[in-house]
Amino acid sequence: MYESEVIQEWLKKASNGNHNAAKPPPTPSPLRFSKFFQSNMRILVTGGAGFIGSHLVDKLMENEKNEVIVADNYFTGSKDNLKKWIGHPRFELIRHDVTEPLLIEVDQIYHLACPASPIFYKYNPVKTIKTNVIGTLNMLGLAKRVGARILLTSTSEVYGDPLVHPQVESYWGNVNPIDSAQCSIPIPVFFMVFWVRSCYDEGKRVAETLMFDYHRQHGIEIRIARIFNTYGPRMNIDDGRVVSNFIAQAVR
Numbered sequence: 001m002y003e004s005e006v007i008q009e010w011l012k013k014a015s016n017g018n019h020n021a022a023k024p025p026p027t028p029s030p031l032r033f034s035k036f037f038q039s040n041m042r043i044l045v046t047g048g049a050g051f052i053g054s055h056l057v058d059k060l061m062e063n064e065k066n067e068v069i070v071a072d073n074y075f076t077g078s079k080d081n082l083k084k085w086i087g088h089p090r091f092e093l094i095r096h097d098v099t100e101p102l103l104i105e106v107d108q109i110y111h112l113a114c115p116a117s118p119i120f121y122k123y124n125p126v127k128t129i130k131t132n133v134i135g136t137l138n139m140l141g142l143a144k145r146v147g148a149r150i151l152l153t154s155t156s157e158v159y160g161d162p163l164v165h166p167q168v169e170s171y172w173g174n175v176n177p178i179d180s181a182q183c184s185i186p187i188p189v190f191f192m193v194f195w196v197r198s199c200y201d202e203g204k205r206v207a208e209t210l211m212f213d214y215h216r217q218h219g220i221e222i223r224i225a226r227i228f229n230t231y232g233p234r235m236n237i238d239d240g241r242v243v244s245n246f247i248a249q250a251v252r
């Protein structure tokens with residue numbers, strides 16, 4: 001029996017058990033059914049000044065019913081990516097670090113705030129973990145308070161160093177729980193760089209776990225997108241990711 005069938009079998013058995021089924025989503029306030037709210041959707045995009053976030057904002061703004069609010073600390077993103085929307089009546093840009101709470105009324109949250117480039121997320125690993133853990137907790141707390149649906153952009157890195165290609169969603173991954181700092185055995189320097197637990201991979205795994213636990217515990221409506229290698233306009237050429245490295249080396 002293939003691994004995914006085993007998992008399906010297990011999930012089927014578990015669903016007939018007494019496991020904690022997700023609670024129903026919180027009932028939105030009666031105001032939500034008023035004509036005003038039906039006429040527009042208030043959407044928060046954290047990390048919306050980044051490469052993927054700014055393209056998402058472009059897409060969301062195409063719908064005249066959407067009012068888009070971007071919260072970004074400009075660690076790797078830029079206002080330049082959003083210049084065509086600044087001043088637009090349905091658009092608002094806030095300089096905000098998601099490790100601090102954000103108290104606004106919204107209907108949907110797209111939570112992208114996190115450095116995705118190895119150069120940047122390794123620059124301050126503790127901050128990267130804080131952004132993924134505290135930042136996601138803040139966004140889930142907001143979603144719970146206002147009854148918003150929330151999407152987290154996760155990453156293919158959660159699978160670790162996969163042995164199965166391509167990775168299907170039911171793949172358990174191949175993760176290295178060792179960090180060179182914990183090993184008492186001497187490690188050749190060459191391996192040291194490979195034996196550091198990644199603040200980005202681990203941070204995204206915790207963020208995903210928080211999403212599922214808030215869904216089960218508080219009935220929050222969640223979505224998770226595991227983004228694999230992406231490239232395109234507005235990506236920083238010196239981003240340090242595989243595709244931008246390949247292109248940069250080809251053109252230089």
Ligand SMILES: O=c1ccn([C@@H]2O[C@H](COP(=O)(O)OP(=O)(O)O[C@H]3OC[C@@H](O)[C@H](O)[C@H]3O)[C@@H](O)[C@H]2O)c(=O)[nH]1
Nearest residue numbers: 047049050051052072073074075076077112113114116
């Ligand atoms: O603490 C932080 C770190 C980063 N950010 C912002 O988050 C945005 C991240 O955008 P980047 O261009 O660096 O990265 P990308 O758009 O490629 O990453 C995207 O896909 C991969 C996912 O893991 C990321 O969560 C998602 O943002 C930037 O605008 C950055 O300024 C914050 O707002 N707070």
